[in-house]
Amino acid sequence: MTERELWERYQRHLCVVPSVGLTLDISRMNFGADFLDRMRARTDAAFQAMEALEKGAIANPDEKRRVGHYWLRAPELSPEAGLKADITSMQDAVAAFARDVHAGKVKPAKAAKFTQVLLVGIGGSALGPQLVADALGSHRDPMQVHFLDNTDPDGMDRTLGALGERLSETLTVVISKSGGTKETRNGMLETERAYQQRGLDFGAHAVAVTGDGSELDQYAKKHHWLRTFPMWDWVGGRTSLMSAVGLVPARLQGLDVDGFLAGAKDMDAATRVHDVAKNPAALLALMWFHAGGGKGTKDMVILPYKDRLMLMSKYLQQLVMESLGKELSLDGQVVNQGIAVYGNKGSTDQHAYVQQLREGVNNFFVTFVEVLKDRDGKSMAVEGDNTSGDYLLGFLLGTRRALFEKGRESMTLTVQDVSARTVGALIALYERAVGLYASLVNINAYHQPGVEAGKKAAGRVLELQGKLLAKLQTAKTEARSADQLAQDIGAPDEAETVFKLLEHLSANGDHGVKRSGGERPAEARFQAG
Numbered sequence: 001m002t003e004r005e006l007w008e009r010y011q012r013h014l015c016v017v018p019s020v021g022l023t024l025d026i027s028r029m030n031f032g033a034d035f036l037d038r039m040r041a042r043t044d045a046a047f048q049a050m051e052a053l054e055k056g057a058i059a060n061p062d063e064k065r066r067v068g069h070y071w072l073r074a075p076e077l078s079p080e081a082g083l084k085a086d087i088t089s090m091q092d093a094v095a096a097f098a099r100d101v102h103a104g105k106v107k108p109a110k111a112a113k114f115t116q117v118l119l120v121g122i123g124g125s126a127l128g129p130q131l132v133a134d135a136l137g138s139h140r141d142p143m144q145v146h147f148l149d150n151t152d153p154d155g156m157d158r159t160l161g162a163l164g165e166r167l168s169e170t171l172t173v174v175i176s177k178s179g180g181t182k183e184t185r186n187g188m189l190e191t192e193r194a195y196q197q198r199g200l201d202f203g204a205h206a207v208a209v210t211g212d213g214s215e216l217d218q219y220a221k222k223h224h225w226l227r228t229f230p231m232w233d234w235v236g237g238r239t240s241l242m243s244a245v246g247l248v249p250a251r252l253q254g255l256d257v258d259g260f261l262a263g264a265k266d267m268d269a270a271t272r273v274h275d276v277a278k279n280p281a282a283l284l285a286l287m288w289f290h291a292g293g294g295k296g297t298k299d300m301v302i303l304p305y306k307d308r309l310m311l312m313s314k315y316l317q318q319l320v321m322e323s324l325g326k327e328l329s330l331d332g333q334v335v336n337q338g339i340a341v342y343g344n345k346g347s348t349d350q351h352a353y354v355q356q357l358r359e360g361v362n363n364f365f366v367t368f369v370e371v372l373k374d375r376d377g378k379s380m381a382v383e384g385d386n387t388s389g390d391y392l393l394g395f396l397l398g399t400r401r402a403l404f405e406k407g408r409e410s411m412t413l414t415v416q417d418v419s420a421r422t423v424g425a426l427i428a429l430y431e432r433a434v435g436l437y438a439s440l441v442n443i444n445a446y447h448q449p450g451v452e453a454g455k456k457a458a459g460r461v462l463e464l465q466g467k468l469l470a471k472l473q474t475a476k477t478e479a480r481s482a483d484q485l486a487q488d489i490g491a492p493d494e495a496e497t498v499f500k501l502l503e504h505l506s507a508n509g510d511h512g513v514k515r516s517g518g519e520r521p522a523e524a525r526f527q528a529g
């Protein structure tokens with residue numbers, strides 16, 4: 001294709017969304033002239049399913065749940081007056097609470113004001129807030145936000161240690177839809193202890209966002225936490241950014257929550273349109289289908305040329321992969337669907353893996369995200385008349401061209417700036433695209449049955465450790481091998497897991513387990529000291 005033909009293809013297919021100042025350019029995807037027509041029946045079915053979902057159908061059949069994240073930014077569209085009232089009263093309560101915190105009306109016992117937020121959560125209860133905080137935050141915000149999103153003890157020490165003295169002015173927000181996620185529970189308990197060690201009453205510094213009656217909800221009530229904000233079963237974790245999950249930290253950080261919700265609402269309006277050429281979410285979903293043949297054979301590389309959007313790929317990794325990575329179709333056929341997502345930011349990634357994108361295995365398509373506004377204020381010239389921002393665009397366009405020359409496909413999303421409105425719009429765009437794509441390939445995007453297997457297996461590992469420790473305590477003097485100990489606890493087939501547990505126990509002082517003998521698993525001996 002000549003440059004001239006590309007220019008024409010660009011103009012013909014450019015999807016323009018004036019309400020949020022966004023364009024989607026699909027000209028560098030190699031779909032044929034008849035592709036959109038061939039997909040019409042499937043696309044129409046996807047639109048119908050989406051319409052039903054928004055009207056309150058059970059769009060998540062396995063869990064028999066409605067899927068209501070679109071109502072969070074347009075409560076008037078929710079199918080029942082009760083839901084609408086729930087959403088608006090949550091929004092009002094969150095805004096009022098943040099106002100009181102900023103004004104020092106809700107204040108810590110031993111400091112004048114809360115100045116820090118510590119968010120404890122994981123997956124959908126952390127990734128969205130992390131993206132928003134990083135994309136929109138600045139050192140001028142009334143509160144700085146920190147995160148505990150794992151059960152890594154050293155990670156917790158690092159974050160809690162950095163807060164140090166400021167723990168006395170830290171408001172901890174524990175977020176878990178289910179209220180039973182172990183990583184979050186552990187982070188909460190360790191945080192509670194850090195407060196106690198400084199003579200601070202944790203409850204007076206803690207807020208929960210969780211489902212009614214969950215373990216976390218009960219714990220928060222029992223320990224007289226400051227507040228609990230609701231999570232509902234009709235909001236999925238990975239689409240919960242516009243529920244209290246995202247709004248509590250964003251309001252506390254002082255971000256433009258109204259703009260954020262308005263951007264999403266405007267994007268929702270644009271992506272409800274049944275005219276594919278005008279609907280950027282439908283086009284995205286169709287391009288994903290084109291790229292991977294509806295089977296996810298090509299990975300989605302997300303390349304925003306903007307530092308503030310670096311966490312977008314991490315956020316989309318969960319949204320896309322947890323939604324689309326499914327074994328079964330809606331009819332129960334084995335389909336093993338999914339699309340892998342990765343990326344960080346440009347031009348930084350050009351100095352890392354873009355070499356492979358240009359010359360290596362052609363198993364991906366890139367989505368470039370271009371932000372028109374370089375910075376607040378003017379830029380200096382760094383070479384001739386060129387600014388750093390001119391370079392950023394130069395690298396984006398240069399890489400796009402270099403990829404195209406080698407037959408590697410890409411799309412380009414262009415936005416005006418990284419504002420709350422834009423970020424809200426981008427989130428809404430991808431939420432809709434994921435939902436539409438799921439219909440195109442006939443899967444349930446709103447459950448995650450595969451996640452449970454790992455959690456259950458981890459539970460069994462910890463049970464095994466309990467038995468192992470009990471055994472080691474009773475056989476104190478004798479050093480035994482992993483094989484012997486596995487036999488002792490009646491789990492001879494679990495010798496490998498037993499060895500891994502012993503290796504870990506002996507590397508840490510918590511249970512007094514000592515290792516002796518050789519380096520190889522069969523030579524190692526263990527005993528309680």
Ligand SMILES: O=P(O)(O)OC[C@H]1O[C@H](O)[C@H](O)[C@@H](O)[C@@H]1O
Pocket residue numbers: 122123124125175176177178179180181184237238322448451
């Ligand atoms: O919010 P929570 O209930 O703590 O869940 C946190 C995360 O954990 C689970 O494993 C799910 O796979 C995610 O979809 C969810 O976002």
